[in-house]
Amino acid sequence: MAVIVPSQQxxxxxxxxxxxxxxxxxxxxxxxxGNGVIASGLTFAAEDCGISVVxxxxxxxxxxxxxxxxxxxxxxxxxxxxxxxxxxxxxxxxTADDVRRRVRKRYDAGVQWAVEQQIWxxxxxxxxxxxxxxAPANIVVPAAPGAGAAISxxxxxxxDQHGYTGVIHVNSxxxxxxxxxxxxxxxxxxxxxxxxLGNAWxxxxxxxxxxxxxxxxxxxxxxxxxxxxVYLWETAVNQPDPVQTLDRTFNQWMAVAESxxxxxxxxxxxxxxxxxxxxxxVATAPAVPA
Numbered sequence: 001m002a003v004i005v006p007s008q009q010x011x012x013x014x015x016x017x018x019x020x021x022x023x024x025x026x027x028x029x030x031x032x033x034g035n036g037v038i039a040s041g042l043t044f045a046a047e048d049c050g051i052s053v054v055x056x057x058x059x060x061x062x063x064x065x066x067x068x069x070x071x072x073x074x075x076x077x078x079x080x081x082x083x084x085x086x087x088x089x090x091x092x093x094x095t096a097d098d099v100r101r102r103v104r105k106r107y108d109a110g111v112q113w114a115v116e117q118q119i120w121x122x123x124x125x126x127x128x129x130x131x132x133x134x135a136p137a138n139i140v141v142p143a144a145p146g147a148g149a150a151i152s153x154x155x156x157x158x159x160d161q162h163g164y165t166g167v168i169h170v171n172s173x174x175x176x177x178x179x180x181x182x183x184x185x186x187x188x189x190x191x192x193x194x195x196x197l198g199n200a201w202x203x204x205x206x207x208x209x210x211x212x213x214x215x216x217x218x219x220x221x222x223x224x225x226x227x228x229x230v231y232l233w234e235t236a237v238n239q240p241d242p243v244q245t246l247d248r249t250f251n252q253w254m255a256v257a258e259s260x261x262x263x264x265x266x267x268x269x270x271x272x273x274x275x276x277x278x279x280x281x282v283a284t285a286p287a288v289p290a
Contacts, residue, residue, distance in 0.1 A: 016105075022112050023119060025192050026167045026202035026230065027263070033080065033233040038260050041079040041127060042233075049074065049228075049267030051161060076264050079127030083107075083114045084258035091251045096242040099255040107237060107257040115232065116206025119169065119263060129264055131169060131225045131272075137212040140273040147174065147275050148181030151224070154273045155197050158226045162269045165198040170224035172203040173277050180279035199226065211272050221274040227265040235260045 052070040087103035117123065122130030129135060142153035151168065158166055170178075178184055183195045193201040210216055211223035237259045245254045 016109065019112065020205065021193065022204050022206070023116050023169075023202045023230065023232070024112050026200040027232045028229060029232045029234075031233065033235045033260055033262055037233065037262060038080050038235070041077060042262055042264070043075050043077045044264075046074045046076050046267035048164060049162065049269060051163060074267065076267060077127065078129050078262050078264040079125065080260050080262040081118055081123060081125050081128055082258060082260055083111060083118075084256060085110065087253070087255040087257075089253050091246070091253055094253060096253070099242050099253040100239055103255040103257045104237065104239060107259075111259075113206035115261060115263070116202075116204035117208075118261070119230075120204070120207045131227075131270070132208060132210045132212065132214055132223070135212075135270060136268065137225060137270040137272040139212060140271050142273065145276070146181065147177035147277075147279070148183060150273045150275045151178055151181070151183050151195065154224065154226050154271055155195065155199060157271045158199075158269065159197075162228055162267070164228065165194075165200065166226050166228050166269075167200045167202050167230045167265070168195070168224055168226045169202045169204060169207060170275060171207045171209050171222050172205050173209070174222050174224065174275045175203050177275065177277050177279040202230070211274070217274050220278060221276050223272055224275045225270060225272045227270050228267050230263060230265050233262045 050070070054068060056067060085103055085107040087099055087106060089099060089102075118125075118128060118130070120131050120133075122128040122133045124133075131137070138157065140150075140153050140157045142149040154168070175184070178201075184193050184201060185196065186193060193203075195201070209222040215223070217223050237257055239255070239257050242253050242255045245256060246252070247254050
């Protein structure tokens with residue numbers, strides 16, 4: 001006698017949990033990306049860069065009675081980049097709405113990681129601001145061991161050149177060390193983690209660990225960068241009709257979700273330091289490299 005085993009009933013999948021912490025929490029997102037920027041990139045005046053305020057003595061005895069004039073404003077430039085996700089499956093038992101939903105969920109799950117990777121490396125695309133591949137950065141050497149000393153030296157160097165808070169970019173493997181050092185808090189609202197001095201943390205799983213010009217860190221360390229405030233722009237996510245992209249020869253849905261992104265920080269005041277990942281720092285922990 002044949003035994004009939006009923007097939008399992010497919011139901012709507014559960015919603016994912018909270019999006020992980022990362023650059024989407026630390027960056028400012030001022031609005032959608034316009035067609036002009038998509039075609040030619042963006043530029044803006046870096047009006048808030050540098051510390052150019054100096055004392056002036058108007059008396060005749062002053063060594064420099066004439067008022068000094070600093071150079072004019074530089075401009076920040078950034079080119080856009082495309083991020084896409086694809087999804088392929090058979091048409092049997094699957095509708096166009098199914099694959100449209102699935103490819104969008106795949107996009108939503110991975111887009112922050114992809115943006116972080118672009119910020120770290122530039123993806124090999126000319127004109128995309130990045131931390132470790134082509135952007136110049138000043139290397140900071142802390143005076144004492146430990147993650148706390150490294151980040152404090154990084155902030156000091158940065159604020160010697162920039163009068164506002166910035167964003168510290170570091171691979172999430174360093175989070176425990178800086179947390180142990182007491183440098184991670186939630187002051188400032190909007191869910192952004194910050195140092196006691198107010199600089200935002202961006203713990204990026206999509207970040208690498210290499211330093212300026214791709215320099216590898218010493219054993220037991222990762223590189224961290226600090227930049228001025230980061231801005232992100234994006235277009236709406238485009239999803240072509242799966243019916244129009246269907247591979248009819250092999251009865252395969254070929255779904256796509258894609259958008260255009262651009263990012264920038266408000267000036268080129270960028271510093272880098274090696275951060276130990278050991279928490280806490282002890283006498284046997286690796287010394288901070290020179």
